[in-house]
Amino acid sequence: MIDGFSGFYGATYAGLVAQLYAYCGDHGEAQDAAQEAYARAWTRWRHVSAMDDPRAWVARVGYNLVISRWRRARTVAKTLVRHGPPPPVPEPDPGLADTVAALRRLPVAQRRALTMFYLGGFSVAEIASLEGVAEGTVKARLSRGRQALAATLMPAKEVTAS
Amino acid sequence: MSTNEADPVERALAHVYRATTARTVTPELGAIVSRARRRRASHAILAGVAALVAVAVGAAIGGPLGGHQTLPPVGPTVSPSPTFTVPEGMMLIDPTGHVYSGFLDSPLLGPRNADLVRDENDRDEYRVGGALAQCYGDPDDQMTVLRGIGENAAPVWVSLYVYGPNTDAEAAFAAVAADLRACLGFPDAQASPFPAQPYGDESVALTFLMPQDGAGELAGRPAHAIAVRVGRAIAVVLSTPAHGYTGVLEAATPSDLDALVRESLPRLCLYRGCTPAPGLPAQLEQISPGDHVWLVVLYVNDIDDEEARPGHGLVAAAQVGYRPVQAMQGCDVGADLAAPGREEATRYLALYFAEREEAEVAAAAVRDLGMAELGPYPQVYEVQTRCSG
Numbered sequence: 001m002i003d004g005f006s007g008f009y010g011a012t013y014a015g016l017v018a019q020l021y022a023y024c025g026d027h028g029e030a031q032d033a034a035q036e037a038y039a040r041a042w043t044r045w046r047h048v049s050a051m052d053d054p055r056a057w058v059a060r061v062g063y064n065l066v067i068s069r070w071r072r073a074r075t076v077a078k079t080l081v082r083h084g085p086p087p088p089v090p091e092p093d094p095g096l097a098d099t100v101a102a103l104r105r106l107p108v109a110q111r112r113a114l115t116m117f118y119l120g121g122f123s124v125a126e127i128a129s130l131e132g133v134a135e136g137t138v139k140a141r142l143s144r145g146r147q148a149l150a151a152t153l154m155p156a157k158e159v160t161a162s
Numbered sequence: 163m164s165t166n167e168a169d170p171v172e173r174a175l176a177h178v179y180r181a182t183t184a185r186t187v188t189p190e191l192g193a194i195v196s197r198a199r200r201r202r203a204s205h206a207i208l209a210g211v212a213a214l215v216a217v218a219v220g221a222a223i224g225g226p227l228g229g230h231q232t233l234p235p236v237g238p239t240v241s242p243s244p245t246f247t248v249p250e251g252m253m254l255i256d257p258t259g260h261v262y263s264g265f266l267d268s269p270l271l272g273p274r275n276a277d278l279v280r281d282e283n284d285r286d287e288y289r290v291g292g293a294l295a296q297c298y299g300d301p302d303d304q305m306t307v308l309r310g311i312g313e314n315a316a317p318v319w320v321s322l323y324v325y326g327p328n329t330d331a332e333a334a335f336a337a338v339a340a341d342l343r344a345c346l347g348f349p350d351a352q353a354s355p356f357p358a359q360p361y362g363d364e365s366v367a368l369t370f371l372m373p374q375d376g377a378g379e380l381a382g383r384p385a386h387a388i389a390v391r392v393g394r395a396i397a398v399v400l401s402t403p404a405h406g407y408t409g410v411l412e413a414a415t416p417s418d419l420d421a422l423v424r425e426s427l428p429r430l431c432l433y434r435g436c437t438p439a440p441g442l443p444a445q446l447e448q449i450s451p452g453d454h455v456w457l458v459v460l461y462v463n464d465i466d467d468e469e470a471r472p473g474h475g476l477v478a479a480a481q482v483g484y485r486p487v488q489a490m491q492g493c494d495v496g497a498d499l500a501a502p503g504r505e506e507a508t509r510y511l512a513l514y515f516a517e518r519e520e521a522e523v524a525a526a527a528v529r530d531l532g533m534a535e536l537g538p539y540p541q542v543y544e545v546q547t548r549c550s551g
Contacts, residue, residue, distance in 0.1 A: 006191050013189075018182035022175070027182070035189060039198035096181045099174040118175040146171050153174050 005045045009038055012055050015120065016062055022115045024066045025104045037061040059120055060130055063112060102152040110145030113138055297345035298323045298396065299334030316414035318401040318422065324433065325394045335391040338398070339366045346387055346400055348373060356416045361423050362392035362430065369416070372403060380404075385413045388423050393434025399423060429480040438483040442527055443520035445484060445513045449547050455494075456521035457543040458513040460486055460528065461536060462499045474535040475511035482527045486511040494545035518544065 013034060020030035037058045041048050048054045103111050109131075116122045116130070124142070128135045165176040301323040325331035338345050343353050353370035367388040372380045385402035399422055401414035414422075431437070438444055449455060461475030479486040491500040491508035500508035515521040525540040 009191060009194065010188060014183040014186040015179075017186045018179045021182050022178050027185070031186065035194060035197060038194045042194055042198045093181065095174070095177055099178050102174075103178075114175065118172065119179045149174070150171050154170055 004049055005042055008049075008054060012058065013038065016059060019059065019115045019119045020062050020066050022100060022103055022119050023063065023111060025100050029066065033062050033065040036065050053126070056122065056126060056130055059116070059122070099153065102149055105152065106145055106148055110141045110148065113141040114145045114149065117142055297338055299325070299337065300329050301325050301334070316401055316411060316418065317404050318399055318414050318419070320422075321398045323396040331391060331394045331396060335364060335389070335396050338389050338396065339364070342366055342368055342387060342389055343370055346398075356386060358388065358416065358420060361388070361390040362427060363434070365390040367416070379410055383410070383412065386416050386419055388419050390423060390427070392427065392430035395430050395433035397423070397426065397430065428483065429477050431483065432476065432480045432485060436480060436483050436485045439527065442482060442524055443515060445515055445524070449514055451548050453547050455545060455547055456515045456518050457494055457497055457545045458515065458521050458525045458528070458540050459497060459499065459543060460511040460513065460540050462508065462510040462539065464501070464504050464508055474533060475539070478528050478531055478533050478536060479511070479513065481531055482524070484513050484524065486513050488512075492548070494543070494547050496545035497543040514547070518542070
């Protein structure tokens with residue numbers, strides 16, 4: 001059972017961090033939330049491994065953790081107390097930072113739909129199930145999110161040229 | 163993942179994915195396992211004792227107070243420390259600010275024999291009619307459990323939402339009370355309040371008719387719900403008809419739900435402040451290191467024991483009107499509760515009293531609950547406390 005979890009964890013961790021980073025804009029927090037999500041999955045792996053898509057369960061936990069306000073308030077303090085100052089993180093490239101900043105300006109539901117679809121690889125149906133909304137709602141969020149993101153990312157001359 | 167590189171949005175998002183995964187180092191599996199175990203341990207730590215043991219106990223003589231035992235000489239002295247108190251409203255928040263949800267795998271709400279438990283992240287699998295989590299504001303923690311109550315094991319969804327000190331439980335309840343139907347996932351259902359005594363700090367109860375759905379076997383059948391706030395916690399019980407093996411399983415009746423809520427209410431004092439039941443003594447609120455006190459131990463667990471259920475000790479204490487504290491082995495000289503070699507991993511839930519008679523009365527009240535999950539506890543110890551807050 002632990003072998004199964006080990007393989008699952010190794011194969012999916014970085015992808016979840018990418019989703020959560022795109023969602024919250026903080027790589028450290030994304031990693032912390034992802035590690036917490038996998039810790040919870042490990043605790044109940046017998047149950048999670050029997051699901052159709054354990055990755056979806058872990059992703060949902062990760063997103064839930066990231067949006068928790070109290071978690072944000074204590075994450076930095078906890079990190080400093082337990083581990084000392086976090087290691088210096090390499091500066092992200094400008095393109096990466098711009099995209100993440102643009103995502104942060106989107107409404108939460110659109111941002112989550114985009115990160116789940118494009119970074120998480122979840123289908124519209126899977127996202128609808130995770131979010132508890134209709135597939136049409138997910139499609140609308142993706143469409144509006146893409147439009148808003150495109151307007152932010154594309155220079156004005158490209159917009160007018162298309 | 164496949165990307166349409168001609169699409170600037172897909173290209174940008176794919177770049178986020180590649181760049182982030184490239185810079186992400188996957189921690190060793192052992193780090194995740196350790197974190198899971200720490201989380202389990204932190205779930206069992208109750209603020210009120212942010213205690214650190216200065217030194218391990220020497221030759222402590224522990225054991226139940228059958229015959230009176232002489233305390234050993236106190237070991238290396240502890241530097242004078244401030245007295246510690248049991249802070250109001252901090253019962254289930256550990257020193258790092260995390261709300262303890264692990265206790266919810268004990269039957270805090272409803273009958274003491276839970277037939278199915280799901281944690282907060284599984285609740286979506288059991289939403290009835292698409293219940294809306296956003297109705298409940300931003301709880302620090304939440305859990306939904308499914309129970310079968312009454313002769314026919316009518317399904318009842320019991321949800322508990324716990325709000326931290328910086329979130330507004332009253333505002334959250336106001337939103338729930340404003341439209342309980344919608345918050346339960348039945349926004350258009352025909353509903354009416356059902357007569358119920360007020361519960362807790364504030365409450366709302368209603369009956370609604372199941373909407374048309376699927377083949378319609380449940381349409382028009384009554385469902386019932388009660389929402390109640392006690393301090394920083396909101397509990398919601400919902401019973402709807404369901405498809406049984408041989409036919410439709412009717413919802414639990416309002417009187418069944420009333421009994422369920424009334425049984426649960428005393429335990430929710432953990433979120434508001436508990437008052438001992440009539441006839442029971444008050445426990446000590448202030449203890450200084452070096453004090454000789456009487457300990458009622460409710461539950462002992464090893465933090466690495468995945469089967470441990472300290473929540474049962476919490477439930478038992480709250481049921482009779484006490485908020486226990488959790489201490490680490492060595493905190494109280496005279497209570498040798500750890501298995502050999504497991505001193506640092508041992509935690510125990512306890513009540514502190516000034517007099518032996520008080521401790522015995524409180525212990526008897528807990529024993530009378532008949533909770534088999536407590537095992538050999540509660541037990542009374544005479545101790546000299548060494549904890550510093």
